[in-house]
Amino acid sequence: MSKSQTMTDSEGKEHKTPMFGGDFDIVRLLLEGRAFFALIAIIIVFSALSPFYFSLNNFLIMSSHVAIFGLLAIGMLLVILTGGIDLSVGSILALAGVCAGAMMQGLTAEAAGVILYPPVWVVVLLTCLVGAAIGALNGVLIAIFRVPAFVATLGTLYVARGIALLMTNGLTYNNLSGDPALGNTGFDWLGFNRLFGVPIGVIVLAVVAILAALLLTRTPFGRWVYATGGNARAADLSGVPVKFTTVMVYTLSGICAAIAGLVLSSQLTSAGPTAGTTYELTAIAAVVVGGAALSGGRGTIGGTLLGAFVIGFLADGLVIIGVSTYWQTVFTGAVIVAAVLLNSVQYSGRRRRSAGSGTPPSPKPSKPS
Amino acid sequence: MSIAAAHQDDSGEVVLAARNIAKSFGSVHALKGVNFKIHRGQVTTLFGENGAGKSTLMKILSGVLAPSSGDITLDGAPIEFSDTIEAREHGISIIHQELSLAPNLSVRDNVFMGRELTTRTGSVDYAEEARQTQLLMEELEEDIDPLTPVEELRLGQQQIVEIARALSINSRILIMDEPTSALSAAEVEVLFKVIRDLKARGVSIVYISHHLEEALQITDHAVVLRDGVMTAYARREDIDLEWIVRNMVGENFDLGSPPEAQFGDVALSIDSVSVPDASGVDLVRDLSLEVRSGEIVCIYGLMGAGRTELLEAVAGRLNLTGGRVVLDGEDISHLGIAERIRRGLVLIPEDRQRDGLVQTMSVGQNLSLASIGAFTRALFTSPKLENEVIDESIDRVHIKTSGGSAPIGSLSGGNQQKVVIGKMMATHPKVVLLDEPSRGIDIGAKAEVFKLLAERASGGVGVIYSTSEVGECLSVAHRIVVMRRGRIAAEFGPDVTKAQIMAASGEAID
Numbered sequence: 001m002s003k004s005q006t007m008t009d010s011e012g013k014e015h016k017t018p019m020f021g022g023d024f025d026i027v028r029l030l031l032e033g034r035a036f037f038a039l040i041a042i043i044i045v046f047s048a049l050s051p052f053y054f055s056l057n058n059f060l061i062m063s064s065h066v067a068i069f070g071l072l073a074i075g076m077l078l079v080i081l082t083g084g085i086d087l088s089v090g091s092i093l094a095l096a097g098v099c100a101g102a103m104m105q106g107l108t109a110e111a112a113g114v115i116l117y118p119p120v121w122v123v124v125l126l127t128c129l130v131g132a133a134i135g136a137l138n139g140v141l142i143a144i145f146r147v148p149a150f151v152a153t154l155g156t157l158y159v160a161r162g163i164a165l166l167m168t169n170g171l172t173y174n175n176l177s178g179d180p181a182l183g184n185t186g187f188d189w190l191g192f193n194r195l196f197g198v199p200i201g202v203i204v205l206a207v208v209a210i211l212a213a214l215l216l217t218r219t220p221f222g223r224w225v226y227a228t229g230g231n232a233r234a235a236d237l238s239g240v241p242v243k244f245t246t247v248m249v250y251t252l253s254g255i256c257a258a259i260a261g262l263v264l265s266s267q268l269t270s271a272g273p274t275a276g277t278t279y280e281l282t283a284i285a286a287v288v289v290g291g292a293a294l295s296g297g298r299g300t301i302g303g304t305l306l307g308a309f310v311i312g313f314l315a316d317g318l319v320i321i322g323v324s325t326y327w328q329t330v331f332t333g334a335v336i337v338a339a340v341l342l343n344s345v346q347y348s349g350r351r352r353r354s355a356g357s358g359t360p361p362s363p364k365p366s367k368p369s
Numbered sequence: 370m371s372i373a374a375a376h377q378d379d380s381g382e383v384v385l386a387a388r389n390i391a392k393s394f395g396s397v398h399a400l401k402g403v404n405f406k407i408h409r410g411q412v413t414t415l416f417g418e419n420g421a422g423k424s425t426l427m428k429i430l431s432g433v434l435a436p437s438s439g440d441i442t443l444d445g446a447p448i449e450f451s452d453t454i455e456a457r458e459h460g461i462s463i464i465h466q467e468l469s470l471a472p473n474l475s476v477r478d479n480v481f482m483g484r485e486l487t488t489r490t491g492s493v494d495y496a497e498e499a500r501q502t503q504l505l506m507e508e509l510e511e512d513i514d515p516l517t518p519v520e521e522l523r524l525g526q527q528q529i530v531e532i533a534r535a536l537s538i539n540s541r542i543l544i545m546d547e548p549t550s551a552l553s554a555a556e557v558e559v560l561f562k563v564i565r566d567l568k569a570r571g572v573s574i575v576y577i578s579h580h581l582e583e584a585l586q587i588t589d590h591a592v593v594l595r596d597g598v599m600t601a602y603a604r605r606e607d608i609d610l611e612w613i614v615r616n617m618v619g620e621n622f623d624l625g626s627p628p629e630a631q632f633g634d635v636a637l638s639i640d641s642v643s644v645p646d647a648s649g650v651d652l653v654r655d656l657s658l659e660v661r662s663g664e665i666v667c668i669y670g671l672m673g674a675g676r677t678e679l680l681e682a683v684a685g686r687l688n689l690t691g692g693r694v695v696l697d698g699e700d701i702s703h704l705g706i707a708e709r710i711r712r713g714l715v716l717i718p719e720d721r722q723r724d725g726l727v728q729t730m731s732v733g734q735n736l737s738l739a740s741i742g743a744f745t746r747a748l749f750t751s752p753k754l755e756n757e758v759i760d761e762s763i764d765r766v767h768i769k770t771s772g773g774s775a776p777i778g779s780l781s782g783g784n785q786q787k788v789v790i791g792k793m794m795a796t797h798p799k800v801v802l803l804d805e806p807s808r809g810i811d812i813g814a815k816a817e818v819f820k821l822l823a824e825r826a827s828g829g830v831g832v833i834y835s836t837s838e839v840g841e842c843l844s845v846a847h848r849i850v851v852m853r854r855g856r857i858a859a860e861f862g863p864d865v866t867k868a869q870i871m872a873a874s875g876e877a878i879d
Contacts, residue, residue: 218749220741227738230727237686237716237724238739238792239707297729 034342035290035306038335042310046317053320060199064267066312067201068093068260070305072283073290074212075135075256077304078249080287081216083229083296084149086250088138089257089283091160092131093276096261098164100127101173101271104187120186128258134160135254139247153250157280164273172272176265188269201263205305208259213301225249229296285332286311289339291346310335382409384573385430385461385542390439392425399425401597402439406590407542412564412574414584416613417594418838423577426594427544430575431463432456454483460541464531464548472520477502479519480534505533510559524551532560536567543567544575549583550672561587579671580875581613593617611868618867624816624844627863628823632847633662634697636831637683637714637800642692644675644682644855651690652678654855660800660831665822667846668835671874675855676835677719680802684716685709697799710739713799717789717806719835725789726777733759733773735788740795758795766791766821783814790821801825803834807841819845839867 047054072089079086103123106115118126134156141152176187193200216222224245227235236242260279265271290307292299314335318328385407392400400422407413415423428434430441432450441448443459450456453463470479477499486494486501502515511529519527528551535543549557564574564587578584585591591608593601593616601616637660644653653675660666670676681687683694685706693702696714704712718724726735736759737744744754759773766787770780777785786806793801803822807815823845826832836842842849843863851859851873859873 220745227727230729233724234727239710
C-alpha cells in the first residue's frame with residue numbers, strides 16, 4: 001500500500017501540469033490527496049455538528065459499516081484497474097449470505113436421511129467458493145466469450161439475486177448463531193466480536209486490504225492487472241496473460257463480495273435475499289472517489305479505502321445529525337460527481353502534458369501515404 | 370533551374386496558392402515552408418515518401434489542420450479555414466486515405482452525412498438522397514444499392530462511396546489522398562475517367578498516390594516533397610518516372626551500413642506461412658523466409674503488401690492458415706505470445722501508442738513489463754532487481770529520461786520507441802521482429818534505432834525489420850526482401866539500388 005502511495009506521489013511530482021504548473025504545488029497536492037482531505041473535512045464538520053460523532057467508539061461502529069463497502073470496493077478496484085466493471089457484487093453478497101444461512105440451518109442429505117451441520121469454517125470456505133464461482137463465470141464470459149463486462153455482470157446481477165430468492169422463497173434466514181450441541185456455533189463472531197476492541201469486520205477489511213495491496217504492488221499478477229487496464233494490446237504483445245488476468249480479477253471480486261456477505265449476515269445474524277441491493281454502485285463510487293480511473297490502469301488500494309471511508313463516514317454522519325435519508329442520497333450523489341469531476345481534471349491535465357511534450361500526434365498518417 | 374522560378378512562370382489560372390506553409394507537431398517539423406499552387410481544371414500530383422508531409426499539407430488545405438505559419442489564398446484573396454465544414458463551403462473537399470465512413474449506415478446516409486437533404490417539413494428527404502446516390506453510383510459505374518450498409522461492402526467499394534461523397538459536394542477543388550489503394554485495375558480506370566470529366570468541368574484535382582506510374586497517367590503538374598520541403602516542381606510533359614524517383618528519394622541520410630558479421634545457424638525459419646484477414650482472404654500467401662543469428666533482414670513493401678500481418682503471425686498474435694514457424698529448430702506455431710517471448714522471439718509493433726506502450730505506467734514499468742519473471746523471487750517482485758533491469762535497459766538502448774519513474778508521456782517519440790525496443794531486448798531474445806521501427810520518429814532517432822539493431826545483430830541476434838521507406842532498406846540490412854500482395858516479389862543484397870527495390874514492389878513499373 002505504501003509503495004503504491006509513493007508511486008502516485010512521485011508521479012505527481014513528475015507531472016507539472018501546465019494548468020497547475022510550477023508555483024501552484026498546493027493545488028496539485030490538494031488534488032492528488034483529495035479523498036484524504038475530504039475525509040478530514042467530513043470528520044471536522046460532523047464533529048462540530050454533533051457531540052456524538054467524534055468518539056473512538058463511534059469511529060469503530062462507522063468503520064464496521066464501512067467494512068462491507070470497503071470489501072466490495074477492493075474487489076471492484078481490481079476489476080476497474082483492468083478497465084472492466086462488476087455490477088454483480090451486490091447480488092453475490094446476498095447469495096453468499098443466503099448460502100451461509102442455508103448451511104447454518106443444516107443441509108438435508110436426502111439419500112442418507114440426515115441433516116448435516118457443517119462447522120463454521122467449512123461454511124465460510126464454501127461460501128467463498130460460491131462467490132469465486134460466480135466471479136469466474138463473469139470472467140470467462142468477458143475474457144473468453146468477449147461479452148462486454150457491463151452486460152455480463154448485469155446478467156449475473158439478476159441471476160445471482162434470483163437464485164438467492166429461489167433458495168429462500170423470498171424469506172430471510174434468522175438465527176444464524178448455531179447450536180453448541182451441533183458444534184456449529186461462532187458465526188456471529190465475525191459480525192459482533194472485537195479483537196483488541198476493534199470489530200472483527202474492520203480487521204477482516206484491513207487484512208484483505210493488505211493482501212490486495214501486496215498483490216497489486218509486489219507480485220507479477222499486480223503488474224499484469226495494471227498493464228491489462230492501461231493497454232491490453234501492448235500487454236498481450238509483451239507476454240502478459242491478459243485473459244487469465246481478466247478471469248482472475250472477476251474471481252477475486254466475487255470472493256471479496258462473498259466475504260462481505262459473510263460479514264454482513266453475521267453482523268445482522270440474519271441472511272436475506274434482498275441484502276446488498278445497489279451496493280455495487282456504492283462500491284464503484286468508493287473506487288472512483290478514491291481516484292481510480294474507470295478507463296483502467298490507474299488506482300490504488302489506499303485510495304479506494306479512503307473513498308469507502310469518505311462515503312461511509314458521510315452517510316453515517318448525516319444519520320447522526322438527523323438529516324433525512326433523502327438528503328443523504330443527494331449528498332452521496334454530489335460527492336461522487338465531484339470526485340469524477342476532479343478525476344477528469346487530474347487526468348486530462350496529464351494527457352495534455354503528455355500530448356504537449358511527449359508524443360506529438362503523429363505527423364505521419366497511420367497508413368503509408 | 371530554380372524551383373521557385375519554375376513555379377513562377379507557370380501558365381494556367383491559379384485557384385489556390387499556399388505560401389510558406391509550415392507545420393510542427395511538438396518538436397517534429399512535418400512541413401518546413403512549402404509553396405504550393407492548384408490550377409483550374411488540372412491535376413496536381415504530390416509525390417513523396419512516407420513522412421515527407423504530403424498528407425499533412427493536404428489536411429491543412431482542407432481545413433483538418435491549421436498551419437503553424439504561412440498563408441493560403443483562394444482566388445487571390447487570403448483565407449483561413451477553422452474546420453473542414455468551412456473549407457467545404459469554399460468548395461474544397463478531401464477524400465481521406467483512411468476511410469471516414471460510418472460502417473453501420475447505408476451508402477445513401479454516408480454520402481449525405483452531415484448535410485442531409487430535407488423536405489419542406491424539415492424531415493430528411495430519403496427518396497431524393499437515394500436518387501442522387503444512385504446517379505453517383507452510375508457515374509462511377511459501380512453496381513451498389515444506395516441502401517446497402519457500408520460494412521457489407523468490400524474495401525474497394527467503400528472507397529468508391531468515399532469518392533461519391535466527395536463528388537456529391539460539387540467541389541471546385543477535390544483532394545484525393547491515395548484514392549486507389551484499395552481499388553481494382555478496372556475501378557481505377559473508371560476513377561480516372563471521372564477525374565477527366567471533372568477536369569473538363571473546371572474542377573481542380575490534387576492527387577496523391579504511391580503508384581507512380583498510375584499517377585503519371587493523369588498528372589498535369591508534379592510536385593515532389595521530401596522531409597517537409599518541396600524539392601521539385603515540373604509540368605507533366607517535362608518529366609518521366611526516373612525524374613520523380615530521383616527527386617523523391619534524394620541524397621541518403623546515413624542510416625548506417627550492415628555490420629560485418631559471421632552469421633550463425635538459422636535462428637528463425639518461416640515455412641510456407643499463410644495468414645488470412647477477417648474474411649478469410651489470405652493477406653500473406655505461402656511465404657517462406659529464414660534469418661540466421663547475426664543477420665539483419667529488411668522487408669520492404671507498399672501498404673497492404675502483408676508485412677504487418679506476416680510479422681504479427683510469426684509473433685503469435687495472428688493465426689496461420691498454413692505453414693509453420695520454427696525457432697532454433699523447434700516448431701513454435703502452436704505456442705502463445707508469452708511462450709514465444711520466453712523462447713526468444715519478440716515483436717516490436719508498428720503502432721507504439723496502440724500496441725507498444727502502457728501509457729498509464731512509468732518508463733521503468735514499461736521497460737520491465739516483458740521480463741517480470743526475471744525479477745520475481747518466489748511470489749514477489751523485487752524492486753531492487755527490477756531497478757537493475759530498468760537501469761540496464763535505459764543504458765542499453767540509450768533512453769534520454771530523468772529516470773525509471775518518469776511518466777512515459779514525458780519522452781519524445783524517438784525515446785518512446787526506444788522504450789518499446791528496450792522492453793523487448795530486456796527479455797534477451799534470439800530473434801527480434803520490428804514492424805516499421807522508424808515510424809513517427811525524426812531522422813536522428815532513426816539512425817540511432819538502426820544503430821541499435823546493428824549492435825544487437827553483432828551480439829548474435831537475428832533481426833527482421835519492415836519498412837515502407839525505401840531509404841531505410843539501404844541501411845543496416847544484409848538482405849532486402851520485397852513483399853508484394855502477400856508474397857516475396859524479390860530478394861536483394863545490400864548493394865541494390867532504390868529504383869530496383871521500388872520496381873519490385875510494384876511502386877514504379879518500368
